[in-house]
Amino acid sequence: MTMKRHAWLFIIPALLFFLQAATADEATPLAKSYADHCASCHGAARLGGMGPALLPENLGRLKREEAQAVIKDGRALTQMPPFRDKLSDAQIKALADFIYTPPAQTPIWELVDMRASQVIHHKPGSLPDKPVFKADPLNLFIVVELGDHHATLLDGDKFEPIIRFPTRFALHGGPKFSPDGRFVYFGSRDGWVSKFDIYNLKYVAEIRAGINMRNIAVSGDGRFVIAGNYLPHTLVVLDAADLTPLKIIPVRDDAGKSSRVSAVYDAAPRKSFIAALKDIPEVWEIPYDDKAEPVYPGLVHDYRLGEAIAEKGPFPVRRIRLDDYLDDFFFDQSYEHLIGAARNGKNGQVVSLIVGRKIADVDLPGLPHLGSGITWDYKGTPVLATPNLKEGTITVIDMKTWKTIKNIKTLGPGFFMRSHENTPYAWADSMFSPNKEALEIIDKNKLEVVKTLRPSPGKTAAHTEFTRDGKYALVSIWEMDGALVVYDAATFKEVKRLPMKKPSGKYNVYNKITRSAGTSH
Ligand code: DHE
Numbered sequence: 001m002t003m004k005r006h007a008w009l010f011i012i013p014a015l016l017f018f019l020q021a022a023t024a025d026e027a028t029p030l031a032k033s034y035a036d037h038c039a040s041c042h043g044a045a046r047l048g049g050m051g052p053a054l055l056p057e058n059l060g061r062l063k064r065e066e067a068q069a070v071i072k073d074g075r076a077l078t079q080m081p082p083f084r085d086k087l088s089d090a091q092i093k094a095l096a097d098f099i100y101t102p103p104a105q106t107p108i109w110e111l112v113d114m115r116a117s118q119v120i121h122h123k124p125g126s127l128p129d130k131p132v133f134k135a136d137p138l139n140l141f142i143v144v145e146l147g148d149h150h151a152t153l154l155d156g157d158k159f160e161p162i163i164r165f166p167t168r169f170a171l172h173g174g175p176k177f178s179p180d181g182r183f184v185y186f187g188s189r190d191g192w193v194s195k196f197d198i199y200n201l202k203y204v205a206e207i208r209a210g211i212n213m214r215n216i217a218v219s220g221d222g223r224f225v226i227a228g229n230y231l232p233h234t235l236v237v238l239d240a241a242d243l244t245p246l247k248i249i250p251v252r253d254d255a256g257k258s259s260r261v262s263a264v265y266d267a268a269p270r271k272s273f274i275a276a277l278k279d280i281p282e283v284w285e286i287p288y289d290d291k292a293e294p295v296y297p298g299l300v301h302d303y304r305l306g307e308a309i310a311e312k313g314p315f316p317v318r319r320i321r322l323d324d325y326l327d328d329f330f331f332d333q334s335y336e337h338l339i340g341a342a343r344n345g346k347n348g349q350v351v352s353l354i355v356g357r358k359i360a361d362v363d364l365p366g367l368p369h370l371g372s373g374i375t376w377d378y379k380g381t382p383v384l385a386t387p388n389l390k391e392g393t394i395t396v397i398d399m400k401t402w403k404t405i406k407n408i409k410t411l412g413p414g415f416f417m418r419s420h421e422n423t424p425y426a427w428a429d430s431m432f433s434p435n436k437e438a439l440e441i442i443d444k445n446k447l448e449v450v451k452t453l454r455p456s457p458g459k460t461a462a463h464t465e466f467t468r469d470g471k472y473a474l475v476s477i478w479e480m481d482g483a484l485v486v487y488d489a490a491t492f493k494e495v496k497r498l499p500m501k502k503p504s505g506k507y508n509v510y511n512k513i514t515r516s517a518g519t520s521h
Contacts, residue, residue: 030094030095030098031098033087033091033094033095033098034046034095034098034099037083037086037087037095038051038054038095038099041079041080042054045103045107046099046103046107047107047109047211048169048190048211050079051078051079051080051169052169052170052190053190053191053211053212054099055099055102055103055107055211055212055231056099056100056101056102057211057212057230057231058189058190058211058212058231059099059100061189064096064097064100067096067099067100068092068093068096071083071087071092071095071096072084072087072089072092077147077148077501078148078149106231106232107211107231107232108232109191109208109210109211109229109231109232109234110248111245111248113208114207114208114209114236114245115245117206117207117208118205118206118207118242118243118244118245119205119206119207120204120205120242121202121203121204121205121206122197122200122202122204122205123242124204124241124242127197127199127200127202127204128199128200129199130199131198131199132199132200132201133155133162133201135155135156135157135158135162136155136156136157136468137181137182137198137199137509138181138468138509138510138513139155139156139157139467139468139469139508139509139510140153140154140155140156140162140181140198140508140509141153141154141156141465141474141506141507141508141509142154142175142184142506142507142509143474143476143484143500143503143505143506143507144167144171144175144186144503144504144505144506145164145500145501145502145503145504146170146171146501146502146503146504147480147482147500147501147502147503148501148502149166149167149168149169149170149171150164150165150166150167150501151164151165151167151171151175151186151196152164152484152500152503153165153198153201154484154498154506156467156468156472156508157467159472159474159486159495159496159498161498162201163201165196165201165203167186167188167194168186168188168190168192168194168206169188169189169190170188170189170190171186171187171188171189172187172188172189172213172214172215173187173214173215173216173263174215174505174507174512174520175187175505175507176216176217176218176225176266176512177218177507177509177512177513178218178222178240179220179221179222179513180222180513181198181509181510181512181513182197182198182199183195183196183197183198183204183240184196184198184507185216185218185225185240186216187213187214187215187216187227188213189212189213190208190211190212190213191208191209191210191211191212191213191227191229192206192207192208192209192213193206193207193208193209193213193216193225193227193238193243194206195225195240195242195243198509204242205242205243206243207238207243207244207245209227209229209236209238209245210227210229210230210231210232210234210236211229211231211232212229212230212231213227213228213229213230214228214229214230214260214261214262214263214264215227215228215263215264216228216264217264217265217266217273218240218266219240219266219268219271219273219288220266220267220268220269220271221268221271221288222240223239223240223288224237224238224239224240224246224288225237225238225239225240225243226238226264226266226273226286227264228261228262228263228264228275228276229260229261230260230261230278231260232250233250233251233252233258233259233260233261234248234249234250234251234261235248235249235251235261235264235273235275235284235286236248236249237249237286237288237314237315246314246315247314247315249286249315249317251275251277251280251284252280253280253282253319257279257280258279259277259278259279259280259282260277260278260279261275261276261277261278262276262277262278262327262328263275263276263327263328263329263371264276265329265331265521266521267285267331267335267353268335268515269334269335270285270287270335270353271287271288271289272285272286272287272288272289273285273286273288274286274329274331274338274353276326276327276328276329276340277325277327278325278327279325280325281321281322281323281324281325281326282319282320282321282322283319283320283322283326283338283340283351284317284318284319284320285317285318285320285353286315286316286317286318287315287316287318288314288315290314318356320351320353320356320357321357322349322351322357322358323358324342324343324344324349325342325343326338326340326341326342326343326349326351327340327341327343328340328341328368328369328370328371329370329371330370330371330373330384330386331521332375332382332384332399333375333382333515333517335353336352336353336354337350337351337352337353337359337399338350338351338353339351339362339370339373339384339397340370341364341367341368341370342364346364346365347361347362347363347364347365348361348362348363348364348368348370349361349362350362350402360402361402362397362402362404363395363403363404364386364388364395364397364404365391366388366389366390366391366393366395366413367388367389367390367391368386368387368388368389368395369386369387369388369389369414369415369416370386371520372386372387372415372416372417372520373385373386373417374417374418374419374426374517374518374519374520375399375517376419376426376444376517376518378396378405378444378445378447379445381398381399381400382399382400383396383397383398383399383405384396384397384399385397385417385426385442386417387410387413387414387415387416387417387428387429388413388414389413389415389432390413391413392409392410392411392412392413392414392430392433393407393408393409393410394407394408394410394414394417394426394428394442395407395408396408396447405447406447408442408447408448408449409449410428410430410440410449411430411433411435411438411440411452412430412432412433412434412435412436412438413430413431413432413433414428414429414430414431414432414433414462415429415431415432415462415463416428416429416431416462416463416464416505417429418463418464418465418466418473418518418519419444419466419517419518419519420466420470420489420511420516420518420519421470421516421517421518422466422469422470422471423466423470423473423489423490423518424443424444424445425441425442425443425444425450425489426441426442426444426518427439427440427441427442427464427473427475428440428441428442429460429461429462429463429464431460431461431462431478436459436460436461436462437454437455437456437457437458437459437460437461438452438453438454438461439452439453439454439455439461439462439464439475440452440453441453441492451492453475453487453492455475455477455483455485455494456477456479456483456485459477459478459479459482460477460478460479461475461476461477461478461485462475462476462478462504463475463476463478463504463505463506465505465506465507465508465511465519466489466508466511466516466518466519467508468508468509468510468511470489470518471488471489471490472486472487472488472489472495473486473487473489474486474487474506475487476500476503476504476505476506477500477503478502478503478504479502480501480502481499481501482499482500482501482502482503483497483498483499483500483503484497484498484500484503484506485497486498
């Protein structure tokens with residue numbers, strides 16, 4: 001009783017504080033300039049609308065000077081107009097500074113916001129179950145074109161586009177397929193999850209699951225999609241049928257410290273999702289098996305009750321506590337182990353998902369991009385090969401002893417690496433180096449670079465993906481006036497070149513749904 005009566009003593013000052021904080025943004029002339037010129041497209045609270053969100057987290061990849069140039073000159077191929085005739089250089093600079101300033105109050109994105117954003121274009125089961133085209137539905141590629149925020153569905157036999165369609169702004173992470181390959185799910189940095197029906201060439205549902213999202217994963221049984229967010233600090237489980245939100249999991253440690261989610265993955269053989277966390281040294285496993293029980297019960301926020309409750313119900317969280325932060329993962333083919341790069345930049349850690357703890361350290365000093373790691377058999381032993389973001393080497397690790405077998409010297413640091421069961425070669429780029437135009441081909445049996453390709457001298461070449469039979473390799477010329485270049489994977493001869501707008505990743509339906517060892521999962 002006494003507690004309840006005195007609660008107002010705490011609530012009223014808190015309310016006054018939040019009201020003050022909320023109005024601080026709106027009071028300044030800058031905020032007025034934002035409201036007059038930007039809010040109609042980018043949202044009053046900078047959360048995005050027709051245009052992208054303009055919050056520091058979402059702008060992390062755009063330099064402030066570039067933002068000023070966009071405000072001044074507009075952005076080609078988008079609806080962003082130039083403001084050079086309306087605003088002075090000083091006003092433009094001030095606006096750019098404003099959007100890089102955190103809002104007075106951290107924006108929230110709760111169930112009610114998600115539900116309001118959900119669009120169901122076609123109800124589950126309402127569209128025909130047969131493809132409206134003749135191409136092999138398992139040898140299709142989705143090619144993401146970052147340049148003008150589109151995706152191309154490509155026939156992987158004829159290398160002809162079937163449809164080119166708009167996507168949400170700035171997709172990131174690989175699009176994920178339903179287990180039968182009929183649907184593809186995209187995630188955008190601004191938090192949008194979109195479900196596209198490949199058979200009918202139509203979007204079927206969309207929802208905004210966060211304000212600043214990292215990536216999505218689809219459960220191996222096709223029932224769920226999970227989104228990992230930087231803002232807010234949540235994981236969001238969606239019904240894969242129409243993207244209805246099923247559970248919001250706040251990401252916090254035992255002491256209540258919250259964390260951004262670096263990425264979330266599907267561990268299909270374990271019937272669980274695995275989340276990498278940026279700010280707490282834990283890895284989370286979230287079973288989607290109906291029989292799953294909480295392994296380490298924690299606290300979750302129940303939005304209906306407005307309070308923290310003991311964890312129960314579906315998607316319980318198993319916390320694996322570590323002695324360092326791991327935010328980029330690679331899994332072995334059985335998903336019994338995950339290999340993560342430690343934040344200290346010196347080593348990697350092997351975590352056994354069976355026993356739930358670190359079992360080995362790995363020598364990984366060049367800031368490996370483990371998300372692009374691939375495996376193959378080398379002299380009867382499974383090996384993991386990963387590019388490094390800071391060093392021009394491909395590190396090859398024996399997956400039985402977790403010892404480095406070789407560091408293969410390359411022309412410079414790269415981002416992506418690919419192979420296929422039917423080819424003796426692995427393809428790697430050097431996109432973060434002066435040799436960004438080069439693609440190096442590594443013999444998987446000799447662990448040596450045997451060929452260097454320069455598909456468009458002076459232009460960035462990156463991200464290879466193979467056809468389902470491994471006979472052709474498709475590479476991006478990662479530029480605004482870019483292209484998709486198709487190579488014969490045995491002779492390295494160019495077979496075809498399709499112009500595209502800054503094509504980034506490309507994803508072959510068969511290789512993805514069969515979890516080929518040569519591609520990302
Ligand atoms: Fe990515 C995948 C993290 C910057 C293009 N990127 C991933 C994944 C992670 C990751 C954890 C695996 C998740 C998945 O596929 O679902 N990426 C990061 C970063 O932390 C980093 C370095 C900084 C950031 O701002 O996020 C980063 N990534 C980039 C880029 O600058 C790239 C080149 C251009 C872009 O799109 O922003 C880029 N990342 C990609 C692509 C994939 C990806 C194309 C999917 C690769 C695949 O083949 O599966």
